[in-house]
Amino acid sequence: MRAYITAMPQTAIEVQSLRKVFSGARGDVVAVEDIGFSVPAGGTMALLGGNGAGKTTTISMLLGLLTPSSGSIRILGEDMIRHRYRVLPRMNFSSPYVELPHRLTVAENLHVYARLYAVRDRKRQVAAIAEQLDIVDLMDRPAGRLSAGQKTRVALAKALLNRPEVLLLDEPTASLDPDTADWIRTYLEQYRRETGAAILLASHNMAEVERLCDGVLMMRRGRIVDQGSPAELISRYGRRNLEEVFLDIARAEDERVPA
Amino acid sequence: MIGSMNRIAAMVLRYLYILRGSWPRLLELAYWPTVQMIIWGFITKFFMGHSSWVAEAIGVLLAAVLLWDVVFRSQLGVSISFLEEMWSRNLGHLFVSPLRPYELSLSLMVMAFIRTLIGVLPAMLLAIPLYHYSIFSLGLPLLAFFVGLMIMGWALGLIIVGLILRLGMGAESLAWISIFAFAPISGIYYPVDTLPAWLQPVAWATPSAYVFEGMRAVMFEGVFRWDLWGGAMAVNAVYLLLATLSLLLAFKSARERGALLQQGE
Numbered sequence: 001m002r003a004y005i006t007a008m009p010q011t012a013i014e015v016q017s018l019r020k021v022f023s024g025a026r027g028d029v030v031a032v033e034d035i036g037f038s039v040p041a042g043g044t045m046a047l048l049g050g051n052g053a054g055k056t057t058t059i060s061m062l063l064g065l066l067t068p069s070s071g072s073i074r075i076l077g078e079d080m081i082r083h084r085y086r087v088l089p090r091m092n093f094s095s096p097y098v099e100l101p102h103r104l105t106v107a108e109n110l111h112v113y114a115r116l117y118a119v120r121d122r123k124r125q126v127a128a129i130a131e132q133l134d135i136v137d138l139m140d141r142p143a144g145r146l147s148a149g150q151k152t153r154v155a156l157a158k159a160l161l162n163r164p165e166v167l168l169l170d171e172p173t174a175s176l177d178p179d180t181a182d183w184i185r186t187y188l189e190q191y192r193r194e195t196g197a198a199i200l201l202a203s204h205n206m207a208e209v210e211r212l213c214d215g216v217l218m219m220r221r222g223r224i225v226d227q228g229s230p231a232e233l234i235s236r237y238g239r240r241n242l243e244e245v246f247l248d249i250a251r252a253e254d255e256r257v258p259a
Numbered sequence: 260m261i262g263s264m265n266r267i268a269a270m271v272l273r274y275l276y277i278l279r280g281s282w283p284r285l286l287e288l289a290y291w292p293t294v295q296m297i298i299w300g301f302i303t304k305f306f307m308g309h310s311s312w313v314a315e316a317i318g319v320l321l322a323a324v325l326l327w328d329v330v331f332r333s334q335l336g337v338s339i340s341f342l343e344e345m346w347s348r349n350l351g352h353l354f355v356s357p358l359r360p361y362e363l364s365l366s367l368m369v370m371a372f373i374r375t376l377i378g379v380l381p382a383m384l385l386a387i388p389l390y391h392y393s394i395f396s397l398g399l400p401l402l403a404f405f406v407g408l409m410i411m412g413w414a415l416g417l418i419i420v421g422l423i424l425r426l427g428m429g430a431e432s433l434a435w436i437s438i439f440a441f442a443p444i445s446g447i448y449y450p451v452d453t454l455p456a457w458l459q460p461v462a463w464a465t466p467s468a469y470v471f472e473g474m475r476a477v478m479f480e481g482v483f484r485w486d487l488w489g490g491a492m493a494v495n496a497v498y499l500l501l502a503t504l505s506l507l508l509a510f511k512s513a514r515e516r517g518a519l520l521q522q523g524e
Contacts, residue, residue: 022516060520063355067514089357098351098520101273101343108276115269116356118262142280144347158352 010077012166012198013039013062018071020057020222031057033222034071039215041165044192044199046209048242049219050250055202058219059168062200063093075166087166089117094159095170096152102144106135106154109143110161117162125161132187133157148175156184160191167191169201173208181205185212206243216242218249225249266358270366274340275373288374292328292382299324300390318392319478323447323471325383325394326404330445330467331438332378333412336371338419338434345428351520360510364503367420368413375409397474400483404470407491411466414498415441421502421509424518446471466491466498 020032032054039045047055060066062073064084073080078087100109107126114122130136133153138146146154152175159167172188173181185208192199203209209216210230218226218233226233226249230242237245278284303320341363344350353363387393394401419437423430444458445467451459462468469491476484513519 056520057517060517065351065354065514065519066517067511085357085359088355091355093352093355095351097348099348100352101277101347101349103280103347104273104276105280108273112269112273112276113352113356115272116266116353116358118265118357 010041011038011074012041012043012076013037013045013200014072014074015058015062016072018058018061018073019069020054020061020066021069031222032061032068035217035219035222035224036071037217037224037227039198039200041198042192042196043215044188044201044213045215045217046213047200047202047217047219048204048206048209048246052221053219054222055219056170057222059093059170059200059202062168063091064088089162090164091166091168092117092159092162092164093168093170094152094155094172096148096155096174097170098155099151100143100154100158103142105140105142106130106146106157107139109154110139110157113158114161119162129157129160133160134183149177149180152176153180153184156187163195163197165195165197167197167199169199169203171203171205172201173203173205181208188212206241206246210242218246220249262357263359263362266356266362267366267369270358270363271369271373274343274366274370277343278374278377285377288332288378289381292325292332292379293385295324295328296321296382296386297389300386300392303390318386318390318394318396319475320448321386321390321392322394322397322474322478325379325386326408326470326474327442327445327447327467328379328382329375329405329408330412330415330441332375333371333409334416334419334438335412335434336374337367337413337416338423340367340370340374341416341420341423342431342434345423345431354519360506364417364420364506367416371413371416372409375412397477400473400477403483403488404474407466407470407488407495410492410495411470411498412438414495414502417499417502417506421505424506424509424513427518441465441467444468450475463490464494466494469494 015038016036018032018035022029022031035058047058049055057066061068062075062080064080068081075087076090080087110126111122114126119125130139133156135153135157138150138154143151143154156172173184176184188199189212191197214229216227216230216233217224228236233245234242237248239245239248299320344353383394415438419433422433444454444462445465446462451462451468451472454462469487473484473487476482476487
């Protein structure tokens, strides 16, 4: 895997001085404040932080769903703010909080998205992804009648239909039992190894982040307060695991957080 | 271009899947136009014995009812298809796909056309055995009227989509009620000059007023008034322009507020 990343030194995601301010009747709310980071092709980066830290806002800006107040986002070399339609066919997204149409069957949903992403040989690709994610038995069921875990797997199937070079995942194993969650993590590792895709994920599962990610961005109140590999962060904070680091950062006063 | 057509086809397919999967939805599409046609058919029968104006042109009320439903179905076809995305909290997935707003708009318009046909065709056909009146006897002008009213429905539907994007699900009821504000001033059942003088310029600002005056010209005088049809299309062009601008502004605003990810019930 490392050799593959070395062979592809290209930066998949590059964010500079990104800022988002929401203006409302009660004044401005700074959701993301001057953040910058990059994810190499073939790398997996985690966005960690408590509720309201700015993770979802950051991912939304990367996806083009939210216009930044200032700053720049380049994905696969393209300016995402100005030319997102050049790069959207090459990326994808999955979140348990954004659902697929309930009344359509899983197969119908996947075929619609396969068309939207101009997937070649749609039938074969849909069948292949269904096989890989073990959702063949669910294909004729309406998406609204799936369990939470099944929905997560189907959403991941939709996110992988176009073999994305950049994959953004919001809590990819939420609602999954430990066995299925482990299976999904293995699948994502294999997908990254095979395709060299860059993955940026937001998760509250620290064990998952330790296993999957080369790099971690710790966010708090809209800022990146620390970053590094899981091992570096654990060592820097003198803790046993990433969960303890996370709690340190989440509970820390500003002056206690290492720069 | 091919990519665009493919994405529009994908969205049309998505809405057809919904229709196919629910027979009550299909039934609902044809239900109201049919009920309206039956009610107005009986009213027409009554007036034909009591009103010389109606008796002059058999079917003038029925034709008006059936054509007005074209605007209503067209507008509803656009806004309900969009609301399907809101109800299923699917906008986030759609707008991170390569689907452009104009492609979504075109797919909504195609679906509105299909839903309108499913809705009004059965009623138009049923009027033939029930009342011995065929709206198809209007000939080619019927096509012109249909196009003029269809476009008006599209434009109103897109404006409502923009408002729903801007205001959220609280604006959902606009999809159902807004068209009725146009009914009194569209000259559906009576000529525009029946309206008070001060209201007539407002009526002429609706494409439907031109269409229904044109319909009466065909039925009473046997002439197709190109000037009226031209007027309808000119006003339609303004409506479509306003609809496009309002939709683009709504998308821009939704992107600034983060509304595309948060929309839903």
